[in-house]
Amino acid sequence: MAKVMDKHEIESKTREYAERLRDQMGLQHRATTPFEKPFERPWTKAEIETTTVLFGGLTLAHEELTANAMRGMGYKIQALPVPDLEALQIGKEYGNRGQCNPTYFTVGSLVQYLKKLEAQGETDIEDRYVFVTAGSCGPCRFGMYEAEYRQALRDSGFGRFRVLIFQQAPETEQSTEDTALEFSAKFGLTLLRAFILGDMLNELGYKIRPYEVNKGDTDRVMAEAKELLGTALRESKSVFLGLRKVKKMFNSIEVDMTRVKPKVKITGEFWAQTTEGDGNYHMFRWLESEGAEVLVEPIGTWIEYKIWIARHHAEKEFATNKDKKSMIRKLKLAQIGFRMWHNFYRMALGFKTDPLPNQAKLAEYATAYYNTHLGGGEGHLEIGKNVMATKDKHAHMVISLKPFGCMPSTMSDGVQARVVADYKDAIFIPIETSGDGEVSARSRVQMKLYEAKKKARAEMDELLEARGVTIEQVQSYVGEHPKYANAMWKLPEHHGISSAANLVAEVAGRVK
Ligand code: SF4
Numbered sequence: 287m288a289k290v291m292d293k294h295e296i297e298s299k300t301r302e303y304a305e306r307l308r309d310q311m312g313l314q315h316r317a318t319t320p321f322e323k324p325f326e327r328p329w330t331k332a333e334i335e336t337t338t339v340l341f342g343g344l345t346l347a348h349e350e351l352t353a354n355a356m357r358g359m360g361y362k363i364q365a366l367p368v369p370d371l372e373a374l375q376i377g378k379e380y381g382n383r384g385q386c387n388p389t390y391f392t393v394g395s396l397v398q399y400l401k402k403l404e405a406q407g408e409t410d411i412e413d414r415y416v417f418v419t420a421g422s423c424g425p426c427r428f429g430m431y432e433a434e435y436r437q438a439l440r441d442s443g444f445g446r447f448r449v450l451i452f453q454q455a456p457e458t459e460q461s462t463e464d465t466a467l468e469f470s471a472k473f474g475l476t477l478l479r480a481f482i483l484g485d486m487l488n489e490l491g492y493k494i495r496p497y498e499v500n501k502g503d504t505d506r507v508m509a510e511a512k513e514l515l516g517t518a519l520r521e522s523k524s525v526f527l528g529l530r531k532v533k534k535m536f537n538s539i540e541v542d543m544t545r546v547k548p549k550v551k552i553t554g555e556f557w558a559q560t561t562e563g564d565g566n567y568h569m570f571r572w573l574e575s576e577g578a579e580v581l582v583e584p585i586g587t588w589i590e591y592k593i594w595i596a597r598h599h600a601e602k603e604f605a606t607n608k609d610k611k612s613m614i615r616k617l618k619l620a621q622i623g624f625r626m627w628h629n630f631y632r633m634a635l636g637f638k639t640d641p642l643p644n645q646a647k648l649a650e651y652a653t654a655y656y657n658t659h660l661g662g663g664e665g666h667l668e669i670g671k672n673v674m675a676t677k678d679k680h681a682h683m684v685i686s687l688k689p690f691g692c693m694p695s696t697m698s699d700g701v702q703a704r705v706v707a708d709y710k711d712a713i714f715i716p717i718e719t720s721g722d723g724e725v726s727a728r729s730r731v732q733m734k735l736y737e738a739k740k741k742a743r744a745e746m747d748e749l750l751e752a753r754g755v756t757i758e759q760v761q762s763y764v765g766e767h768p769k770y771a772n773a774m775w776k777l778p779e780h781h782g783i784s785s786a787a788n789l790v791a792e793v794a795g796r797v798k
């Protein structure tokens with residue numbers, strides 16, 4: 287009977303074999319030292335006043351609001367600049383081969399920032415700054431981010447720099463009773479509040495900007511609204527009342543909703559569909575400049591998905607493990623609570639922003655194509671959103687933005703071919719963002735956008751004919767009724783997909 291080798295024998299034989307191969311190929315012998323997670327100095331409460339927390343990876347609105355919420359909890363905090371191509375290069379220089387590109391962008395962005403501080407003559411950077419980010423055990427390469435940060439920091443000369451990981455913090459040696467950053471319920475709820483508000487401001491911006499009459503109004507009001515809500519978060523004032531004021535501020539923007547624009551839904555990998563810079567070729571602003579109305583994805587959808595998927599797994603296990611009952615109940619309540627909270631803030635904005643998509647429906651739409659128990663990245667969401675956008679007439683076109691080398695999103699792309707075959711009307715384009723290749727990516731999107739524009743125009747022509755009015759009559763009627771020029775007027779969903787088509791359906795009867 288063959289002898290079973292233990293782990294050490296296997297490792298030693300593997301090493302011997304590698305040495306033999308190197309000999310045969312005439313290569314030099316080399317000693318390799320595998321990277322090991324270093325023991326990290328804790329960040330203690332006594333250091334809160336002298337240390338700045340760095341973070342990043344969200345939209346500008348989310349980052350500004352999150353920073354203010356954290357300041358309200360007594361932290362000094364600074365968002366990193368939006369990662370650019372230089373950050374990507376730095377990330378590649380210090381990172382391992384074969385990572386997906388958000389790793390390179392985000393790791394590079396941190397090293398880039400620290401090097402700039404150093405160049406400006408800052409001292410004691412490793413003591414005076416810490417970096418906080420989300421961690422994960424996978425199943426995709428998200429599980430590698432923590433190690434990549436630590437390795438790149440060590441190799442770029444910041445070996446003592448501290449990286450604080452939430453999700454895993456309570457189990458790691460970073461946590462002690464004296465830890466400065468407590469991942470408590472209060473901390474979590476504060477971040478959630480900032481995320482919901484960031485989602486709402488972004489949605490208002492992308493909904494209103496394409497129709498503003500005076501260019502620049504929306505960006506100006508966005509900046510004022512971020513300031514106002516940021517102050518509310520920092521000073522623990524009522525966010526609901528803050529949102530009421532934000533509604534009035536946006537209402538001062540004059541809009542022309544008769545402009546026919548295709549709606550372009552953004553989906554894809556979390557970071558690629560969130561960042562507002564080189565990481566996705568500045569896709570959202572560029573689409574607007576090309577005449578589209580962009581439907582950005584709220585972070586809230588992903589948060590609710592995380593609750594939903596935990597419940598989904600627990601429900602599967604319930605058949606064999608009745609102890610899961612209370613867990614399922616808690617997760618149901620968490621989901622209901624999160625949606626109620628979201629709707630409460632929508633109410634303050636006169637329901638101008640959309641409700642979160644129904645997770646059960648997304649799963650139902652995706653289930654014919656994708657196993658909803660598969661994790662990693664956005665799981666089945668990319669498929670569900672594409673089907674929903676087409677079947678429920680939410681958008682004329684869907685773009686899936688995914689970073690170079692993203693494993694879960696590439697799997698989804700394979701499946702999307704089948705979705706597009708089943709939904710003949712679907713205009714879908716996957717864009718892999720690699721940092722370079724911007725011109726070719728944009729030109730591919732442009733071709734699909736042309737189809738989407740034609741679709742939006744045809745939809746409008748059919749509607750005008752069916753209702754027996756002309757666009758000039760509608761424009762004249764709208765011009766005489768100022769409420770239709772108010773940016774926060776809630777356009778009822780009537781017919782078709784474009785905002786202009788909904789407006790025509792709303793007023794056509796009265797025009798005649
Ligand atoms: S979802 Fe894709 S891009 Fe994001 S961490 Fe995972 S593998 Fe990387």
